[in-house]
Amino acid sequence: MGSPKKNQSKGFFAAMSSGLSMFGNAVHRSVNGMLGYEGLEVINPEGGKEDAEEEAQKGRWRQEDRDGYWKMMQKYIGSDVTSMVTLPVLIFEPMTMLQKMAELMEYSHLLDRADECEDPHMRLVYAASWAISVYYAYQRTWKPFNPILGETYELANHGGITFIAEQVCHHPPMSAGHAENDHFTYDVTSKLKTKFLGNSVDVYPVGRTRVTLKRDGVVLDLVPPPTKVNNLIFGRTWVDSPGEMVMTNLTTGDKVVLYFQPCGWFGAGRYEVDGYVYNAAEEPKVLMTGKWNESLSYQPCDLEGEPLPGSELKEVWHVADVPANDKFQYTYFAHKLNSFQTAPKKLLASDSRLRPDRYALEKGDLSKAGAEKSRLEERQRAEKRERESKDQKFTPRWFDPTDEVTPTPWGDLEVYSYNGRYMEHRAAADSSDSSSEIDVTSIEFNPWQYSDVSTE
Template sequence: MGSKEDKASAAGGGFFSTIAAGVKSWSTAVHKSVNGIMGYEGLEVINPEGGTEDAEAEASRGRWKQEDRDSYWKMMHKYIGADVTSLVTLPVIIFEPMSMLQRMSEILEYSELLNKADECDDPYMRLAYTATWFVSNYYQLQRTWKPFNPILGETFEIVNHCGISFIAEQVSHHPPMSVGHGENEHFIYDITSKLKTKFLGNSVDVYPVGRSRLVLKKSGHVLDLVPPLTKVNNLIFGRTWVDSPGEMVLSNLTTGEKVVLYFHPCGWFGCVAPSYTSTLLNFHHVL
């Protein structure tokens, strides 16, 4: 017979082993693959509300009819791991009634932040206003529909809306690429919208290759933005939701200062709204 200490250790080990096994089983259920449930290989369904429901129940939800899901999956499964930016014709059910050129202009809705940045004498508050303006664009993530790709040479223009003029044009069709220019008395905003994608079965990673550049007219400072990737989950099975984890880096090319914002990935309990942590750097020294 063992000592009391050995028995206590065994009892404790059994207790913690039971907890570990329970957590493992729960996490497996949360990210349970559709494979084996519905006969599809390489698919994963993630509940946007945090995984409290089984993957099979979540997979039956969403905007697709069952027959549409089946036929689209038969067409798309061969593209797993590929850049599908220009490879496939997408069904109209996933689109919203606007073009990418219009979507590019939506960030100007909060341009009063740039007006404040241009009028601000504090260089760090200027960066804070500008970073907040770029972050405001992520409210679009609640809309999970894709804008239509414009045809080559298509343009979209806003003339003197609250003092702002904006024009965008589709300059390449394969691969799709758009450029835009907007300005008012306080700032000049230029954007090149170009994407690379990686199709993962029931999700797609979208990597922004284009860049955004901003000039504040009063100070003459030039700022450059490198955004994080975007991940679209539950494309075919389940309710579509969008996450944008990783770093967004806003650099003042005139002074060398930069803001690094880390967008926290959605966790086990879903993602109601994006959250992030910011760091301000001055010539590589953290402030």
């Protein structure tokens, strides 16, 4: 299904952004003057006037690091580099992909509102706004750590939510997550697929996201757009997610289609998102518009996509205040996810907070972070050899593999289901005698299935 603007041949809403299409894409310039980089594109989202070489020097890399990395990466152009490349720690943020999955919970009150809402179309307005809200955090240009097989992340003190995520497969990297409170359950199986293009990488979210609203048992399915990370090596790294996000009410057939505008000349269209909530007959009922880094609003519309007479454009979501000049562009919620202060009682030893490489990077010790990252990766390879020698398969603790294989726009996905055991564990931990509590920072990171594997 095309974007709302393609499906609506006329109307106020379609005209709102028709002028943006003339801008085309962001300014591309080739670094032709730099030895060994002929034809490598630097994409400036602001359409600046400086030449490509000047723009290319504005990245976070030192000259020697950038040159060495580029020589190493040239052979991977066109490949999926999700787990086949060892990356330098200087491009990482002190967070893992499992923690980044939990960032979807920041504005979970929108799902609470969706559950409480009786209007089926407004229900999708709230739920879709929740799905859009995480993109402010996703624009960060630092790479999160890939989770170790068996690694977990748990959050148990935000909006009544209990959240658990686990790395269920190493190659291809796959994660599973589950969250719930009194209003909803959230289940995701995620398998990223990438395509390295030289100075950029396309990221395809090969995943299945399902939200069940508890009051009426409504099931929502989410398909997000792909993401492009620009200027990986040369220039200022920035993120764009042009394309469609589709959320479908599998119970009623209603859906919302939101179109992320691609970044145009001089930044035109960047961050903008708009679309419609449709009923099961694919008739537009509510228009939605805004910027994924600022706010979203909605307004009832007629069958032509025009706002209904007498109706008003109303804001449904607005990004929360963020720390000024934060080194890693973190939100207050991201800092909360990393904090030991928010760790639940009897934190699992496999929790991402405990990773020594993540913790060292958070403290600013890049040398130790790099050494610890290498040590964890070697231990993971040793465990794989041990498992293969015993002809054993890794068994996740909190999620079970199913026979279900679901199609996605970017390939088939093997689905994992939450097995319910974590809620039992958390209930037992929360009811235990607190007098025996230990300092969580003293817990040694331990996601390993085998305790005595040699890395020699």
